Amino acid sequence: MKKKINIVPVFVPHYGCPNDCIFCNQRKITNYEKSIDMDSVRNYIDNYISYFNNNDVKREIAFYGGSFTGIKREDMISYLKIANEYIDKGMIDSIRLSTRPDYIDDEILTILKKYKVETIELGVQSMNDEVLIANNRGHNSQAVICASNLIHEYDFKLGLQMMIGLYKDDEKTAFKTAKKFIEMKPDIVRIYPTLVIEDTYLETLYKLNKYTPLDINKAVKIIKPIYALFKVNDIDVSRIGLQPTENINEEGSVVAGPFHAAFRQLVEQELYREALEKYLSIYKNIDEIFIEVPNSQMSYIVGNKAENKKYLKNRFNISKISFKAINGDKIYITINNDKKIELDIKEFYREYLLEKEV
Incomplete structure (x- = not known):
């Protein structure tokens, strides 16, 4: 960190x-x-x-x-x-x-x-x-x-x-x-x-x-x-x-x-939105998600004026998205109060670069 x-x-x-x-x-x-x-x-x-x-x-x-x-x-x-x-x-x-x-x-x-x-x-x-x-x-x-x-x-x-x-x-x-x-x-x-x-x-x-x-x-x-x-x-x-x-x-x-x-926020919030979208796309019937985020990354995850939160709710028809600031540098997503996964942002960046063929 x-x-x-x-x-x-x-x-x-x-x-x-x-x-x-x-x-x-x-x-x-x-x-x-x-x-x-x-x-x-x-x-x-x-x-x-x-x-x-x-x-x-x-x-x-x-x-x-x-x-x-x-x-x-x-x-x-x-x-x-x-x-x-x-x-x-x-x-x-x-x-x-x-x-x-x-x-x-x-x-x-x-x-x-x-x-x-x-x-x-x-x-x-x-x-x-x-x-x-x-x-x-x-x-x-x-x-x-x-x-x-x-x-x-x-x-x-x-x-x-x-x-x-x-x-x-x-x-x-x-x-x-x-x-x-x-x-x-x-x-x-x-x-x-x-x-x-x-x-x-x-x-x-x-x-x-x-x-x-x-x-x-x-x-x-x-x-x-x-x-x-x-x-x-x-x-x-x-x-x-x-x-x-x-x-x-x-x-x-x-x-x-x-x-x-706040140019950095524009860049990071788009990357986090794409990462969250990629991770959530493999699941069906998502009603609620709970995201634990390092405090320093919270604004990027949520997005300016909660843009990412609004986008994900509409994209996956999610009724509730909540966030919690945590210590450390890892991001965790809990789906429907059951399935908890870690968002490996570095691995996402690797896949992102491969997909972009750059």
């Missing part, structure tokens, strides 16, 4: 990134336009930590936005020294950062190891070289492989971030990226549907009708087998969809694309 982590997200100014990808406007995404002084960083961290109540939960400072290892070396070290102050005081347990694959080398990793960084996330987006070129990424897929191998050699945890719906990308290419991620053995992955953000070249392409963004239903359809693939391979999917901010929301800087504040 996934362990909870309290994250202190520190957004690094965009000047660490050497080029602008066509989909990117980090000033809009991070909501920071200017550099910030180190005292402001300390005040921000202090304020954020003050909201953490449970001392037993791991606490982590995460440097996001731009490319952390691409900023001026003295600035990067200053940020790391501040994070280490909190580690030395016992207020923070670990550090993570995000950066570009082509901004990883032995010298950088030696510095990051010295300053107790635990996790390095690479903004990969795609493992297809044509897609990378079309989106002006400035590196190729081999750079990702080299950086990932080096990160493993230095014994950091590896995170990989991918996007779906990129310019010149498609469903099959996105799934191939996920399969190549598996080969690189990441500890965590993030999946981001492409959004059209104000003041980007992608917005220009969109307005010229040269780029068509995914809608939410299509994005969910593409992500489901990718998510299943990662889960079958015991890789933690730490996030699906961009975190809503002052700018990244339906009334903010998102011009078009599949934005949803």
Whole structure:
């Protein structure tokens, strides 16, 4: 079962990134336009930590936005020294950062190891070289492989971030990226549907009708087998969809694309609905079912606005469906107060991938 982590997200100014990808406007995404002084960083961290109540939960400072290892070396070290102050005081347990694959080398990793960084996330987006070129990424897929191998050699945890719906990308290419991620053995992955953000070249392409963004239903359809693939391979999917901010929301800087504040729920609830439907379809005359669910999965099983519950009642003509939150990570279904079965979600994911022939 996934362990909870309290994250202190520190957004690094965009000047660490050497080029602008066509989909990117980090000033809009991070909501920071200017550099910030180190005292402001300390005040921000202090304020954020003050909201953490449970001392037993791991606490982590995460440097996001731009490319952390691409900023001026003295600035990067200053940020790391501040994070280490909190580690030395016992207020923070670990550090993570995000950066570009082509901004990883032995010298950088030696510095990051010295300053107790635990996790390095690479903004990969795609493992297809044509897609990378079309989106002006400035590196190729081999750079990702080299950086990932080096990160493993230095014994950091590896995170990989991918996007779906990129310019010149498609469903099959996105799934191939996920399969190549598996080969690189990441500890965590993030999946981001492409959004059209104000003041980007992608917005220009969109307005010229040269780029068509995914809608939410299509994005969910593409992500489901990718998510299943990662889960079958015991890789933690730490996030699906961009975190809503002052700018990244339906009334903010998102011009078009599949934005949803709870994208992960859309994906997981559909997969759980399909799993429950598959398991229940072998039984006849179901009058009542009782489902025991880990508390962390309850909203996904029941569905937004109880959509899954309503669907199953109608699909199988069930008079009563009830749920109970339990400890652990297993899901049990009791049918008509008699037959109790375990829903093996990992096995369902395997079968799901075989049926999809992906």
